[in-house]
Amino acid sequence: MNKFAVTINGQGTIAVDDTLLIQDAPATAGSRMLEGFTPLFSAEVVDRLQQKGYQIAGKTHVGEFGLDLVGEFSYTAPQQGTLQGAAALAVAEGDVQAALGVDMNGATRRAAALAGVDFLKPTYGTVSRYGVISCAASGEQVGVYAKTAQDVAKIMTDIAGHDPKDGTCLKTETYDYTPAKAEGKTVAVVKNLVAKADDGVKAKVQAAVTALQAAGVTVVEIDCDLFALANTAWQILMCAETCNNVSRYDGVKYGHRAANYKNIDELYVNSRTEGFNFLTKAVILYGSDVLSKNRYKDCYDKSLRVRRVVREAVTKLFGQYDALLTPATFADGYQAYEVTEAFGKVFTESECTALANLIGTPALATQGVQLFGKAFDEAGLLGLAVALEKKGE
Amino acid sequence: MKYELVIGLETHVELSTESKIFCSCGGHSAANEPNDCVCPACSGMPGMLPIMNKRVVELAVTAGLMLNCEINRYTTFDKKNYYYPDLPCAYQITQINHPICVNGLVNVKTSQGARDIRIKQIHMEEDAGKLVHSGNSSFVDFNRTSVPLIEIVTQPDFRSAEEVVTYLNKLKSMFRSGGISECEEGAMRCDVNISVRPEGSEEFGVRTEIKNMSSFEAIEKAIQYESQRHMDALEYGTEELVQETRRFDDVSGKTFAMRNKETEADYRYFPDANLMPIVIDDAWLEQIKADKPVAVDEKAEEYMAAGISQKEIDLLLSDGKISKLLDDTVALGCDMKDSATWILTDCAGVLSKAGKSFADGVVTAQNLSVIIKMVADGTINRNAGKKVLIAVVEQGADPAAYCKEQGLDRKVDASAIEAVIDGVLAANPKAVEDVKGGKLKAMGALFGACMKELKGAGDPAVIKQLLEQKLAQ
Ligand SMILES: [Zn+2]
Numbered sequence: 133m134n135k136f137a138v139t140i141n142g143q144g145t146i147a148v149d150d151t152l153l154i155q156d157a158p159a160t161a162g163s164r165m166l167e168g169f170t171p172l173f174s175a176e177v178v179d180r181l182q183q184k185g186y187q188i189a190g191k192t193h194v195g196e197f198g199l200d201l202v203g204e205f206s207y208t209a210p211q212q213g214t215l216q217g218a219a220a221l222a223v224a225e226g227d228v229q230a231a232l233g234v235d236m237n238g239a240t241r242r243a244a245a246l247a248g249v250d251f252l253k254p255t256y257g258t259v260s261r262y263g264v265i266s267c268a269a270s271g272e273q274v275g276v277y278a279k280t281a282q283d284v285a286k287i288m289t290d291i292a293g294h295d296p297k298d299g300t301c302l303k304t305e306t307y308d309y310t311p312a313k314a315e316g317k318t319v320a321v322v323k324n325l326v327a328k329a330d331d332g333v334k335a336k337v338q339a340a341v342t343a344l345q346a347a348g349v350t351v352v353e354i355d356c357d358l359f360a361l362a363n364t365a366w367q368i369l370m371c372a373e374t375c376n377n378v379s380r381y382d383g384v385k386y387g388h389r390a391a392n393y394k395n396i397d398e399l400y401v402n403s404r405t406e407g408f409n410f411l412t413k414a415v416i417l418y419g420s421d422v423l424s425k426n427r428y429k430d431c432y433d434k435s436l437r438v439r440r441v442v443r444e445a446v447t448k449l450f451g452q453y454d455a456l457l458t459p460a461t462f463a464d465g466y467q468a469y470e471v472t473e474a475f476g477k478v479f480t481e482s483e484c485t486a487l488a489n490l491i492g493t494p495a496l497a498t499q500g501v502q503l504f505g506k507a508f509d510e511a512g513l514l515g516l517a518v519a520l521e522k523k524g525e
Numbered sequence: 526m527k528y529e530l531v532i533g534l535e536t537h538v539e540l541s542t543e544s545k546i547f548c549s550c551g552g553h554s555a556a557n558e559p560n561d562c563v564c565p566a567c568s569g570m571p572g573m574l575p576i577m578n579k580r581v582v583e584l585a586v587t588a589g590l591m592l593n594c595e596i597n598r599y600t601t602f603d604k605k606n607y608y609y610p611d612l613p614c615a616y617q618i619t620q621i622n623h624p625i626c627v628n629g630l631v632n633v634k635t636s637q638g639a640r641d642i643r644i645k646q647i648h649m650e651e652d653a654g655k656l657v658h659s660g661n662s663s664f665v666d667f668n669r670t671s672v673p674l675i676e677i678v679t680q681p682d683f684r685s686a687e688e689v690v691t692y693l694n695k696l697k698s699m700f701r702s703g704g705i706s707e708c709e710e711g712a713m714r715c716d717v718n719i720s721v722r723p724e725g726s727e728e729f730g731v732r733t734e735i736k737n738m739s740s741f742e743a744i745e746k747a748i749q750y751e752s753q754r755h756m757d758a759l760e761y762g763t764e765e766l767v768q769e770t771r772r773f774d775d776v777s778g779k780t781f782a783m784r785n786k787e788t789e790a791d792y793r794y795f796p797d798a799n800l801m802p803i804v805i806d807d808a809w810l811e812q813i814k815a816d817k818p819v820a821v822d823e824k825a826e827e828y829m830a831a832g833i834s835q836k837e838i839d840l841l842l843s844d845g846k847i848s849k850l851l852d853d854t855v856a857l858g859c860d861m862k863d864s865a866t867w868i869l870t871d872c873a874g875v876l877s878k879a880g881k882s883f884a885d886g887v888v889t890a891q892n893l894s895v896i897i898k899m900v901a902d903g904t905i906n907r908n909a910g911k912k913v914l915i916a917v918v919e920q921g922a923d924p925a926a927y928c929k930e931q932g933l934d935r936k937v938d939a940s941a942i943e944a945v946i947d948g949v950l951a952a953n954p955k956a957v958e959d960v961k962g963g964k965l966k967a968m969g970a971l972f973g974a975c976m977k978e979l980k981g982a983g984d985p986a987v988i989k990q991l992l993e994q995k996l997a998q
Contacts, residue, residue: 153572161571171572172565263572270798298574299801372795376604379615380569384665396663400608423606423793432795 135218135227136190137162144189146181146287147222147231149240151198152274153263154178154188161265162194162206165381165407167388175263176298177232177274177291184290189228192219194239196412197267197378199370201239201481203466204474205411216466217243223277224249230278230287236268237370237478238460238485241497244277245460248500250517251277252284255507256492257302259288260295267374269300271366271489281498281517285309288510307508312515315348317454319503319516323353325458325484332464336500340457340520343499347519352453358442359458362487365438367479368422368431370489375419378412410471411478443491450506455516459484460502499523527724528756532683532717532748536693537674538700539652539712540584546651546673547575547618547800559657559666567671569613574799581673582625582803584705585649586813588675589626591699592644598805600625602649602797607790610665611654619650619676621794623802631679632822633695635687642692643680650674675705681718681729686748689717690741702845703818714739717748721755730755731766735773735780747773751780824848831861837869846883853890859897867897871911875918887918895924903984909933932979939991942979946992949974960996968996 137150138157148154151161153171160166178188195206203216219231220243233240235253244251253275264274276287288309295301326337341351383389383403390402408416422431449456461481469477484502488495494510496503498517505513544551548566566573582600589596603621629644654670656663677696683689697713700706706713715738720730735751738744751771757763771780819827828838841848847868854864872888881887896917900910905928912933916922928934949971950957959967975988 159571166571169571171570173572175572262574265571266574266799297576299576299799300574373798376606376616376793376795379606379608380571380613382608382610382615384610385569385613396610420793423795425791425793428793428795436796 135192135222137193139190141187141189144187145229146186147189147192147219147228147277148175148178149198149219149231149233150191150194151234151236151265152178152191152232153265154191157191159191159265160207161198162196162200163381163407163409163412164207165378165388165404165412166265166386167207167407169386171263173263175274176260176295178263180291181232181287186290189222192222192231194218194233196409197265197374198234198236198239198272199267199374199415200411200478201237201242201461201485202469202474202477204469204471205409205478207409217247219277220244220247220249220251223247223279230276230283232287232291233275233277234264234272235275235489236272236374237366237482237489238495240275240277241485241495241502242461242481244497245500245502246465249277249279250281250284250496250498251275252288252496252510252513253488253494254288254292254510255494257300258292258304258307258508260291260298260301262295262297266377268370268489269373269377270369271492273489273492280521281311281514284496284517285311285511285514307510309510309514311518312511314344314515314519316350317512317516318350318352318452319344319455319457320352320354320356320449320453322356322359322456322458324355324357325359328483329459329462330464333459333462333500337457337459339523340499340501343520343523344457344516347522349516349519351457354449354453354456356449356456358445358449359483359487361438362442362490363479363483365435365442366486366490367418367482368435369439370486371415371419372423372432373419374412375416375423378408378416381407383407411475414475439490442487446487446491446493447506454505454509454512456504458502458504460497460500526760528721528752528759529724529726530684530686530748530752531681531720531722531729532686532689533681534677534679534683534689534692534718535716536677536696537652537714538588538677538696538706538708540581540673540675541704541706542578542580542584542673544578544580545671546578546581546649547671548573550671552672559664559668561668563667563670567613568667569615575618575797577800577803578673581649582805583813583816584673585625585647585675586805586810587703587817588677588700588705589629589647590814590817591703591705592626592629592631592647592677594626594629594644594647596805596810597623597625597627598810599623599802600805601802602800603794604797606793609653610663611656611667611670613654613667613670617651617653618797618800620648622796624648625803631692631695633688633692635685635691637685637687640682640684640688642682642688645678645680647675647677650676681720686745686752689748690745693741693744698842702824702842702848704845711739715744717744717751719748719751719755721752721759723759730759732768733766733780734770736770736783738773740775743773743775746778747780750778754780818845828861828865831865833862833865837865840869841865844883850883850888850890850893854894854897857890857894859894860901863901864893864897867893867914871914872918875911875914879918881918887921888914892917892924899924899928904928905933939987942975942988942991943995945978946975946988946995949978950995957996968992971996 152175153159155174222228224247240251259274276284278284292307293305388407393399393402494505496513499520503513550562550564601623604616605619606616608615624646626647631642652669652672654667697708717735720732722730735747758766770783773780855861896910896913899905913924916927956967
């Protein structure tokens with residue numbers, strides 16, 4: 133499989149998902165809609181890495197606009213079969229040392245778990261979103277794929293911190309990602325999520341529990357319905373925000389423009405019909421619906437209220453536990469789905485991941501499982517990942 | 526039956542800021558060519574995020590204070606979704622849920638007396654670009670996209686076109702003098718909501734909205750036409766009134782219904798997650814209040830008290846730069862009424878003759894105050910003062926230095942005057958003889974010769990006295 137949409141430097145050690153901009157490198161976010169678009173500037177995270185001396189190897193394929201969890205929805209996918217988290221694979225196979233991805237709904241974490249590498253979605257506001265081909269502004273965040281927690285920590289240190297070009301970026305200049313000691317911590321396994329997973333995933337969770345216990349971590353089991361609630365709310369918010377953010381792709385200024393149109397309305401409709409794939413179109417329809425006058429209060433506004441409720445409840449949970457252990461995906465591997473089934477899967481699979489996007493807390497996919505932590509406790513999660521890497525040895 | 530007009534106004538005002546509302550591009554007025562003032566942010570490219578221009582908040586708050594509004598200390602932005610090629614992101618950033626100012630009040634004085642117009646809210650938003658049509662093609666110019674606007678929404682409190690125009694003129698002079706907006710052609714645009722009801726009725730009639738008018742004259746005509754249309758419909762049943770959006774055609778002087786598509790749009794407003802809520806704390810609000818220029822009403826009273834005529838006051842307040850020049854000149858120690866005359870008569874005349882305006886800044890409070898003071902304390906006479914002003918405007922002269930150079934200074938020391946007198950007397954022995962012989966007429970000729978030699982410098986009384994002394998010797 134060709135993992136790179138654009139190769140930049142054959143000697144490079146960092147891959148960058150195509151949802152992030154690199155100056156002069158074609159950027160499509162996996163969509164035909166952005167065909168031929170070349171940005172005038174690089175994402176802040178890319179600039180920071182280049183200033184630190186990292187070489188960018190190239191831009192890795194993503195599912196359209198980074199929303200695709202199941203690997204079916206990319207303009208580049210039909211030519212390559214199912215698109216299996218290209219950046220995660222590039223890291224797993226040693227093509228690069230690490231990669232940057234944009235976590236909109238957990239597609240990056242799912243890809244990492246399936247490829248057997250780490251992906252950290254940091255706390256919202258800690259990493260600049262300048263230069264992200266944005267979809268879900270209130271929950272998306274740039275994160276790092278790497279083989280080890282130490283490598284994740286190293287790259288995170290280099291990209292995180294205040295950026296005046298992003299109004300949602302917090303004022304803190306630097307963060308400490310040094311993995312914290314795992315011993316003595318308490319981790320809660322979310323039983324009801326594990327129960328829904330394939331056997332292979334259950335085995336990975338069990339292995340993680342064993343490894344944590346061996347490292348002196350107390351492991352307890354809980355049931356938690358917040359994940360399902362968060363998934364529904366985030367689905368609504370993410371679709372609404374995406375519908376709005378991709379509305380600028382209209383065929384007028386850049387990207388794909390239909391060859392045939394008789395007036396401006398046809399230019400819009402034909403360009404967008406040709407440019408977007410099924411998933412994005414469905415997201416646009418869904419997002420447009422939840423924002424409409426009649427539905428706003430019961431859908432969008434309610435989801436904002438759910439976000440507050442979930443945040444409070446999760447904060448309470450983190451008063452009792454240092455982290456939550458969950459699957460990063462219910463499925464133990466990529467499967468080929470029929471297109472409408474695949475669309476459904478995107479929103480059932482995201483039950484494992486969406487909570488972190490909804491409330492902005494950090495989440496780490498590692499060793500095929502996932503750890504959720506409280507805001508700004510990336511170091512705690514990375515410490516637990518170090519314990520998991522030892523696999524109880 | 527007698528009818529009453531009920532009118533509400535939404536007025537968009539372009540703010541005078543150095544940069545756009547969410548990026549650092551200069552305002553479009555600086556642009557020469559289409560798309561001169563454009564960056565990836567205001568042309569809707571992916572990857573760019575809006576960064577709030579603090580000055581926009583300050584000007585919006587200042588406008589709110591001038592219109593007696595409550596300032597919302599917590600204010601947020603929303604997105605308004607619609608597709609149009611001049612709107613590069615296909616959404617406009619505006620304020621719906623937490624506008625920056627609410628519940629204001631403006632007093633409007635017309636021939637029918639003074640009435641209060643309630644301001645519902647003032648919110649901040651970005652402007653759209655513009656389309657240029659040429660033959661079969663259309664082009665888009667993004668110079669105006671993201672230029673900051675405030676929209677001032679009134680309650681339906683106007684009862685006549687005269688009140689509306691008076692209100693708009695008042696906003697214009699307030700905003701100009703307050704540095705909020707230049708209010709140039711097209712920088713103030715109005716949507717007029719209008720309905721008509723039988724006099725004495727408490728219920729509102731069917732309301733129509735006339736969109737996007739920028740000339741006050743057109744607004745007045747549109748209100749007259751539209752209210753007559755409503756009254757005819759009510760009185761004679763000429764047509765059935767429906768709630769709709771209309772546009773005013775300047776040429777025919779009539780209003781026309783716009784396509785329904787544009788009026789029934791659902792804009793799908795929702796909060797903009799890229800812009801954090803703005804919190805205006807006490808310190809910031811106090812700072813804005815301290816910087817706020819005195820309201821036009823108060824200013825007018827102050828000028829009135831100094832004995833300046835109403836006509837002059839109107840002139841002074843028609844342009845913030847003129848009233849500021851006056852205020853600054855007074856602050857430098859000049860008399861207010863005297864300075865007003867200098868500004869409105871002398872400066873205005875000299876500037877216009879030189880093809881310049883107050884905006885060019887050639888007449889500063891500093892150099893004007895020097896001239897006024899020299900005239901006031903008798904250093905130079907009024908005519909000489911005007912001469913200095915001309916030199917300032919035309920050659921950029923320094924007033925004090927110019928007086929010395931040209932010998933306009935009347936405070937020439939006595940020995941210099943004596944030397945000149947001696948010279949004149951020596952050169953005119955015949956006249957001296959005549960004076961000494963009692964022909965006092967010759968005295969005038971000698972005095973004139975001295976004055977000529979001194980080129981207007983020196984105090985005439987002193988010169989005359991010295992001349993008499995010399996002749997008596
Ligand atoms: Zn710009």
